[in-house]
Amino acid sequence: MTRSHHDIDNWTLTTPAARSQNGVVASQHRVAAQAGAAQLDAGGNAIDAIVATAYALNAVEPWMSGLGGSGFMVIWLAKEQHAVALDFQGTLAGDTRLEDYPVDPNLPATPMGFPGVVDNANIEGYRSITVPGAVAGLDHALSRFGSRSRNDVMTPAIQLAERGLQVDWFTSLQIGVCARTLARDPMSASIYLPGGHPATPESRLRIPNLAGTLREIAAGGAETFYRGALAERIVSDLQAGGSRISREDFAACEVFEYAPMVAEHRGYTLYTPGEVSGGLRQREMLAHTFEAIPTPPESPTPATWVAYAEALEACWRQHKIRTGVLPPRAGPVDGENGACTSSMSSVDAEGNMVALTYTLLNRFGSGVTLPSTGMLMNDSVSYFDPRPGYPTTMAGGKRVNSSNMCPTVAVRDGEARFSVGASGGNLIMPAVTQGAALMMDFGMNLEEAVHHPRLDASYRGSVRVDPRFEPATLKRLGERFELEIAQQLVFPKLYACVSAVSRDPETGECLGLNDPTQTICGGAAPARFDLDPLG
Template identity: 80%
Template sequence: MATNRLQADIDNWTLTTPAARSTRGAVASQHRLAAQAGAAQIDAGGNAIDAIVATAYALNAVEPWMCGLGGSGFMVIWLAREQRAVALDFQGTLPGRIQLDDYPLDPGRPLTPMGFPGVVDNANIEGYRSITVPGAVAGLDHALSRFGSRPRRAVMAPAIQLAERGLFVDWFTSLQIGVCARTLARDPVSASIYLPGGHPALPESRIRIPGLAETLTEIADQGADTFYRGALAKRMIDDLQAGGSRLSQEDLAAYAVFEYEPMAAEHRGYTLYTPGEVSGGRRQRDMLAHTRASMPTPPAAPTPESWLAYAEALEQCWREHKIRNGVLSSTEGDLDGENGACTSSMSSVDADGNMVALTYTLLNRFGSGVTLPATGMLMNDSVSYFDPRPGYPTTMAGNKRINSSNMCPTVAVKNGEARFSVGASGGNLIMPAVTQVAALMTDFDMDLEAAIHHPRLDASFRDSVRVDPRFAPETVRRLGERFALEISQQTVFPKLYACVSAVSRDPVTGECVGLNDPTQPIGGGAAPAPFTLDSLGDDGPVVRP
């Protein structure tokens, strides 16, 4: 098979990341401050659910381009005392009055990241018409009220502090803004926040997002009710409809979180829990089943044949998924786009063995690019989860819920103890990355730190398989005998192998470990400690719209 080495040896460094360790618990997130906000809840006597909710809210202020109040997602929770797993689906829903006529096809535009045809003016991925009902606030509030232990105001306090301080702009933040500058420039509010003077905000400055701290405070005081049925809902709908959205107050008021028993996949003595059919969970289950069939007894350590088995299993489960979703017939080639830089994933564990994996998203980086003027909320572009053509399983229809996602938060349990939880951001890259980390830990008894740092491949039934050049030459050669390869090193940008966050807990020693992907310079794990704002950036100029 042909091998393309054009993406090898781009960056001249070795990427590693430290792990947080504690017998009291741990949190991992794509931003260290958010992980610290979560770990502070455990330090104050809270549990893993309190920690994950605090982390998720804090990300609004420190990683707004990936997730937030305007997003949606999934959560998997292991309740140690009850010996059961719970899944929460807080995915978005389309406006009740949505019309396909609002999204005429434009053959001149590329496919969307979900593999659907482009439409005129990018209306399904940019601007007000691309926004669905966001489920994040409902999902986080549901988790906290049902399974948390601390008051909402205390759990959200770090997020509010961070929003009041403002977003410190480092080089990584400037990069995120610069990549999406064209989309942000379409929205006057977003442009005033992120593109001061018409250019991406410069490192060493701080961005104040008008209204965000006040919105978080209102939610902390009144819960999800104000967001979906109260004063906050009214302000949101006024802004949305003024911008051309078909969302209504009835759409918000009708929103509901789905709580259900998660999908369970048995593998090498572990039970892996995922949100199931509407997430990447089915593909994960299928991939592991294919692996067991081709590798009934794993060797002591991964071999070239092990990686060939993983690649073939990923290719097969992705092919079946694309056929099910109507973006690939049984004879067509790959139609799916690639979106390797979206979403945020986080994990938490406490000393009692409760464990959570949460993934939520605005979909694309900065979502729709729209910041609602009255609330400071950056909104999703999740209409692009749906097909603008009639007659497909994912065709747009009023009040339809997102029913196909790459997100794959996973909690792995063995002998009644949650051993690890893992999730990732990165669109199509998510499920392959999450499943490889899980497979390395279950097939070869790797610890979490080794599995996160191990070279990965990416296979999703496209024209080639992407391979990290850190693999042994014999592994690369064996894969090249079967597939066309892209030899592509791990880089900070673009992230070619997803961005993984995970925690683990040793049932014997009680040691909890948390870490984020080595390609994420702002990410990390955190051990329980009081939350205090760092001083980084406090002396920089504040950018006020």
């Protein structure tokens, strides 16, 4: 059976790549990418660039990630010929109680596939918030592997926060989609819903206290955020709103630095954060693909896409069994459309390369903006199962141990060739892995791989395909799967939002670009960060 939804919009989608021999940055917001690329221009490295980009997103794309979020980073250190993974995922309050999250069978499952709970307490409001790891992770990366000062790296983010969020139609769309959740929180409503309605294009939103919070972090780093004066204000706001998070929970936040998970494919070594990320599914998908296609043809064929879809279905089924979403012999369960997270990549002239993905989980996270800091907070409690007895069951102090995020760095012959990541919940790993596979299996360059049609499969009962595929491919897939033919759109995001960079070690040319459906995305080459032309 085939369901067709491809007659909605009429678009021809392309996106330009940033090019430079001195490095590039790719981000879901081009201004944030420019903030990162300015670090390269000032003599910094790829780690400086990625941290600057991540902080800048607080001011230009606050609905996807930020100080109140958590995530993963993979770093390739060119001189040391060594890869490092950072896990700065969130943790539940030490006093977390299952009775705070009674299952409501009338509500849909969370984005992770777990049951909904009464009053959406695991996805909206103060009880949905975990201790955020973002500041710990970014500060750790910068102090361990960066070359510039925290103040230098964070200056563009502070400038952007002082300027305020310039609203365009895309911003209005993001706010409108989440208006009901934002309306629940007085602070968020006052910022994003002026007069009770989503902010309109050509207006400017001020996020109270955000610039000051960024300045405090620039001065005191993770220490003040988790154990100092800033931590005291954050926890005070959280507890006033009904969260069980304590000062002790904040003080206990830590970053895990470790050797990444490795996957070998067609002469490449791929590094990901491992089993708690989408990395294990990526490795399983590539292993299935290699078995099905030991020697790839010159270009993808219908059989290629059947093999990719079958591999994705198999690895997703195993993942759902491991996390308790499925019993071992159960059939598919419905999935969701992509809606969350921010991914970015950077590379410098020396060949250092970084892939970073971090998130508030859902768009606008919990919908809560903390009054004293301007921080929009995550809803990462929904990473956990409210039912007892599962691997991901809620428990006091438990760390997020199952994520879709899949930042990937690919190395060949001792040189980092590309890094790729994506946003979009369950859609992340299929998008990242297909892009990587197209480059490794068929020798596509980054532009070709990012612009190529993709499919999405996550063992949910159907396979979604882009109508730009050749008719023979659609026919072959339709003989094997129930198809949902759906074009790539700005909204809803049906195939994830990919961000990636590449570097040719022979010429030194670096490329950076993003998913063509996201109008605010962009790559940036090294240049001075000048706020004036931005308004």
